[in-house]
Amino acid sequence: MDLYVAALGFGLISVSVIAIAAVGFTMQFGITNMINLAYGEVMMVSGYAAFYVNRAGVNIWVSMIAGALAGAVLSFLLNRFLYAPFQRKGTNLIGMVIVSLAASLMIANVMLAIVGYYSASYVVDQGPLVRSNGLVLTTAQIAIIVVAVILMLAIHLLLRYTRLGKAMRATAANPTLARNCGIPTQRVIDVVWLITGALCGVAGVVAGMNSENFTVSSGAGYLIEIIAAAVLGGAGQPYGAMIGALIIGMLTELSAAAIAPEYKEVVAFGILVLVMVLRPQGLLAKRGALAAAG
Amino acid sequence: MRGYLPFKVVSAVGAILLLAACGGGSSSNAGLGSGPLLVGVLAPFSGADASFGPRYLAGCYAAALSINGAGGIGGRQVSCQQFDTRGEPADAVPAANAMIASNSNLMGAVGCTSDEASTVVPILDRSHIPMFCMTGQSEFNKTSAKYFHRLVPPDSFDAYAMIGSALFGPNHAPYKRIALVFGDDIGSQNFVGPAVAALKKLGVTIAINQAIHLGAASYRTEVAAMLLTHPDVILTETIGSAGTYMKEVKQQNGGNVIPFIGTSATIDPVWFQQVVDAIGMTDFLANYTAVDLRLSLSGAGYDEFVTQLTAADSKFGGSNALTYKGKSPTVHLYDGIILTALAMVAANSSDPTVYNPKIFDIANGVSGATVVNTFQDGVAALKAGKSIRYVGAAGENNFNQWNNSQQGYNLVTMDKDGNEQVIGQLSEAQTQQIIDAGGNA
Numbered sequence: 001m002d003l004y005v006a007a008l009g010f011g012l013i014s015v016s017v018i019a020i021a022a023v024g025f026t027m028q029f030g031i032t033n034m035i036n037l038a039y040g041e042v043m044m045v046s047g048y049a050a051f052y053v054n055r056a057g058v059n060i061w062v063s064m065i066a067g068a069l070a071g072a073v074l075s076f077l078l079n080r081f082l083y084a085p086f087q088r089k090g091t092n093l094i095g096m097v098i099v100s101l102a103a104s105l106m107i108a109n110v111m112l113a114i115v116g117y118y119s120a121s122y123v124v125d126q127g128p129l130v131r132s133n134g135l136v137l138t139t140a141q142i143a144i145i146v147v148a149v150i151l152m153l154a155i156h157l158l159l160r161y162t163r164l165g166k167a168m169r170a171t172a173a174n175p176t177l178a179r180n181c182g183i184p185t186q187r188v189i190d191v192v193w194l195i196t197g198a199l200c201g202v203a204g205v206v207a208g209m210n211s212e213n214f215t216v217s218s219g220a221g222y223l224i225e226i227i228a229a230a231v232l233g234g235a236g237q238p239y240g241a242m243i244g245a246l247i248i249g250m251l252t253e254l255s256a257a258a259i260a261p262e263y264k265e266v267v268a269f270g271i272l273v274l275v276m277v278l279r280p281q282g283l284l285a286k287r288g289a290l291a292a293a294g
Numbered sequence: 295m296r297g298y299l300p301f302k303v304v305s306a307v308g309a310i311l312l313l314a315a316c317g318g319g320s321s322s323n324a325g326l327g328s329g330p331l332l333v334g335v336l337a338p339f340s341g342a343d344a345s346f347g348p349r350y351l352a353g354c355y356a357a358a359l360s361i362n363g364a365g366g367i368g369g370r371q372v373s374c375q376q377f378d379t380r381g382e383p384a385d386a387v388p389a390a391n392a393m394i395a396s397n398s399n400l401m402g403a404v405g406c407t408s409d410e411a412s413t414v415v416p417i418l419d420r421s422h423i424p425m426f427c428m429t430g431q432s433e434f435n436k437t438s439a440k441y442f443h444r445l446v447p448p449d450s451f452d453a454y455a456m457i458g459s460a461l462f463g464p465n466h467a468p469y470k471r472i473a474l475v476f477g478d479d480i481g482s483q484n485f486v487g488p489a490v491a492a493l494k495k496l497g498v499t500i501a502i503n504q505a506i507h508l509g510a511a512s513y514r515t516e517v518a519a520m521l522l523t524h525p526d527v528i529l530t531e532t533i534g535s536a537g538t539y540m541k542e543v544k545q546q547n548g549g550n551v552i553p554f555i556g557t558s559a560t561i562d563p564v565w566f567q568q569v570v571d572a573i574g575m576t577d578f579l580a581n582y583t584a585v586d587l588r589l590s591l592s593g594a595g596y597d598e599f600v601t602q603l604t605a606a607d608s609k610f611g612g613s614n615a616l617t618y619k620g621k622s623p624t625v626h627l628y629d630g631i632i633l634t635a636l637a638m639v640a641a642n643s644s645d646p647t648v649y650n651p652k653i654f655d656i657a658n659g660v661s662g663a664t665v666v667n668t669f670q671d672g673v674a675a676l677k678a679g680k681s682i683r684y685v686g687a688a689g690e691n692n693f694n695q696w697n698n699s700q701q702g703y704n705l706v707t708m709d710k711d712g713n714e715q716v717i718g719q720l721s722e723a724q725t726q727q728i729i730d731a732g733g734n735a
Contacts, residue, residue: 003522006515007515007518010514010518014511014512117345117348118564119534119537119567119568126545136518138545207511211511211512212537212538212541213571213572217342217344218509253514261505261506261513261516262478262506264507265507
């Protein structure tokens with residue numbers, strides 16, 4: 001029984017990491033209509049940016065800001081100079097997916113040439129172990145959970161109670177109408193890439209902290225769970241991505257305790273497939289923050 | 295009409311001669327030909343096993359420098375090119391096909407790890423490409439692939455050596471409860487079956503047998519489950535994920551690391567750095583041991599290897615090729631390429647159907663053969679009309695009828711700089727006891 005309680009606690013950390021990443025990923029799709037398969041690589045660029053700052057003697061939590069900045073800037077540039085020109089030419093969604101796949105390969109290989117294939121590891125003070133009713137977490141892990149909660153709340157407040165959030169939702173619902181109503185949609189999209197890029201950057205750093213070691217190729221592995229959470233929750237729906245992250249994160253840990261660990265992702269994705277069969281639009285489609293009005 | 299027929303015959307003969315001349319490089323006994331030669335390093339350079347490729351490439355660079363420095367193979371210079379399999383069979387097949395299709399000057403291939411050997415060995419064999427593979431899969435113990443060569447033992451023997459280390463290793467009493475923690479990839483899982491069979495036969499308790507998903511973001515639950523079984527030692531190969539796993543062991547076990555014994559693949563600078571970063575140098579040095587192939591790492595052959603590896607260092611762009619100077623894959627594949635080159639010179643042919651059998655002869659030596667330790671000495675002896683036996687950087691090789699060669703195991707650890715340190719050896723009797731228990735398929 002202790003193992004299952006411990007797995008629940010461990011699941012909270014996985015949920016936190018996936019949620020930060022999946023919300024950024026799904027917002028990119030929901031608002032800019034872009035399935036960005038380079039998301040995992042942007043996470044790793046951010047992770048390495050924070051790594052070099054951290055290795056220069058800066059605290060990991062401060063280094064995380066460098067990661068967020070790197071993610072924001074790279075995502076903004078990716079959109080401005082790669083994705084947007086293709087979208088302006090009318091490239092369809094599948095074509096854009098291929099463009100983003102090409103971007104991911106280019107980023108990964110450039111990174112490999114720069115940072116090499118050695119793994120990177122942050123200097124993190126894990127702090128004392130916190131034990132409670134079978135839960136065993138380090139202080140740093142609890143801090144990751146807190147960071148995730150703060151970011152999710154911030155996204156909620158942004159989307160629900162700010163002019164920018166309303167502009168994002170309007171752009172997501174109908175960009176042409178939004179533009180005709182005087183919303184500067186291009187600027188909104190730029191801001192979306194900066195914000196989601198920052199989320200991607202933070203996700204890269206917490207994923208690296210969570211895994212202890214990371215390499216250039218880690219991004220591809222992270223992306224699978226991110227996409228799964230986003231799709232499960234309803235593509236383009238931030239709240240859906242949070243719920244998707246909760247389900248995927250918890251199921252992977254609990255199935256590792258209940259079944260052989262090599263099947264933990266099989267179980268999680270098996271349930272994803274089941275949900276997709278029963279509700280192809282995802283759990284929160286048409287109900288999330290970016291849903292079309294009416 | 296009568297006058298026209300001889301002209302047709304002469305034309306036909308002329309055309310045949312012309313064709314023969316053009317295809318000289320691939321016909322039997324047609325000499326060593328001209329132009330550069332290529333060795334393909336067909337291995338993972340990305341993905342979870344990305345650290346494998348560079349250590350093979352280091353061996354190739356050193357071998358190419360040694361050959362080229364001695365004038366090449368009949369004047370033909372050798373170069374190395376990497377073909378990334380990503381450690382996945384699905385990616386390995388197009389990589390192998392591309393390597394063969396785009397390089398008519400391919401003299402051999404090295405790499406082919408357990409990740410991809412099952413898919414690429416048949417392709418290379420069909421194309422008559424001599425290969426030196428680092429796979430440990432038992433399916434190659436008695437392979438019918440004539441162009442396959444292996445200078446390392448099957449993984450089952452690595453597993454037996456690890457058990458030997460757990461039972462007979464220095465500085466500890468025999469471990470009684472053993473945890474098996476291996477990646478869920480093909481290469482890592484090759485160890486599990488033989489280890490389980492041997493441990494059961496020997497009456498040793500298997501505390502837990504975990505196959506962990508390589509590349510997962512964390513292994514907290516897996517580690518919690520493993521710790522509940524209270525093992526004395528962990529036998530492991532989880533390339534790419536070892537740091538994550540061992541860090542969580544330390545975290546959840548009150549800051550204490552359980553002794554862990556790695557396969558020969560863990561004796562690697564990338565793996566070393568990853569695990570040291572995760573658990574700290576003190577805990578690493580106190581708890582890590584591994585098994586490795588018994589290499590001579592001395593003598594003229596090894597000296598030449600180190601000299602050329604040093605010269606190859608600049609090609610590694612800061613990654614320091616010299617970190618591979620004691621690594622068995624680097625040393626063995628270096629020897630494999632030198633053997634292939636000497637076989638070409640001995641056969642005076644660039645046709646692999648002609649020089650491939652010579653690899654066996656030069657490795658094992660025929661009666662009265664002159665022992666040579668370098669490519670240069672080998673060429674000189676061959677030019678003097680002698681038959682040769684190449685005893686290279688790793689020492690003697692003895693191929694069996696399936697082109698498998700092996701030299702036994704050392705029990706090792708690594709020092710604070712990541713250099714391998716031999717701490718013991720398994721006696722013949724100890725080794726045989728475990729092999730008998732596990733079986734030699």
